[in-house]
Amino acid sequence: MDGIVSKINGVSLWHITQGQGIPMVLLHGGPGAYDYLEPIADMLDNRYKVIRYEQRGSWRSEKKGPYDVETFIDDLEHLRLHLGIDKWVVCGHSWGASVGLAYTVRYNCQVKALIYISGTGINPAWHIDYRINRLENMSFDEREEYTQLRSIVNQMSGIEREHTRNRIRELSLRADLFNKNNFSMLPRVDGQFVNNEVNQKVDCNEYLESDEFRNEVISSITAPVLLVHGEVDPRPYKYVKELASNLKNSEFRLISQSGHYPWLDNPTTLGKLIHDFVARKVTGI
Template identity: 35%
Template sequence: MSSVRLSDGTRLRTWTTGTPTARPPVVLLHGGPGLWDYLEPVAAMLDDLTVVHRFDQRGCGGSNPSEEQTMRRLQDDIDELRQHWGHQQIVVLGHSFGARLALTYAAAYPQHVVKVGHFSGVGLGDWRTPYYEERNRRLTPEQLERLTALQASRSPEEETEFRVLSWVTDHADREHAWQWASEDAAVPHPINFAANRALATEINAWSDDELIALVAGLPMPVWLVHGTGDPRPASAVQALARHIPHHEVRLIEGAGHSPWRERPDAFRQVLQEFLAD
């Protein structure tokens, strides 16, 4: 672990693992927005293939606080890190919100991106309605009532319970979903809700036509990987893929929002093909 100082003075917590090979280095982008890096298990699946970089986005996890929360600033942060690490070109692989960030970084800095991984992101059209329908189906009536109450108001002592109820529906494997959500909820970092609101407001304001125009101009290959058990519908991601000139869609059967947990062998196989292609 190390700390990298950016041009505006903000320090980001970073990790570098892996093995230098002929393959380009990979930069992993975590989701949220407002969370912290949780992609160490993904990095471990890539470490024998190439160099892997991870970091906490500004204002999140172990990185410095920052009131500047825009997609453009996050894109510039990635490129400053790329320069710091001494890479001319990189692969960007983003998960959830990080998938959208990977697309926008590639559009802003296409000359520095070899390939984009859009993993467990969202796509075009109304993906929210089917997402909330499936989320509500996976909760008991009592759990949904409790989550609704905690969303409106909660004490610091209730924060972990709120996280578990918010994240337990991400997993298709209902037997292990509560355990996994509890593990994630126990991370001792506060969620940066200000960053979450600012960045979500920005990207939610984009029209489908604006997103289509952005991805239609990407010159590099883009892989869109999605679990069939993710409550965020794969159909919306497939709709987005149709507008990307060089794309590959891979669906991982039975996997939820974190496919490295539910289908690790299948997920690692996709990662190997992603880098080998």
């Protein structure tokens, strides 16, 4: 399946649809990564009409700003309208989970359910715990290299700085894994994990961790929400559990022996959690 590119909200976005049934859109991480969620789509397309797309600035989509949370939300809504979908299930991973949460705040009436995989929650305290956990998940040599590169990267420029940033990101991604042998299966295009320009320009923390946004999340989301997290993801699950406790209609599920990419470590459990949740909360089975 090759997908198509359509003009959506003033930018060319790559998207693809597979399967039949309840519409479900998948939101990849980043910011500035690309669609790596085909494994999740493949476990769901026997029951759902699964839509995947690449956010603006990502690989097969147009590299055109602005790159900010509000624009990513608008892009997603315009994609829904372009596809002629009334309501859909929104399923995001990592940064995509945050986009899905923000989209649901604004377009709650268009969301049948939200599935929030490997997110961070909305409490800014998660950053400190994450940095500690990330280092603890590295080997001694990785930790030494990571710390050293972080201390000098801002003194670099050009290609040297770009290569160093990519190496820092690679070390960080290794810490995300429960099974380190899955590193070769992590998403990248031509050796790149993300579009660094997009990743640096999206000031998601200012938007997603503001008091205003937290209040909107708590007060406005009525759609059912499933929050799924890997037990050894360095992003601490206690903040995702805290988010779940503040939502009106939510369920938090922890997947054991799983890191930031639960479809790599425990795909059967992830698939079952999603199927069971949608069956109960959306189709009423």
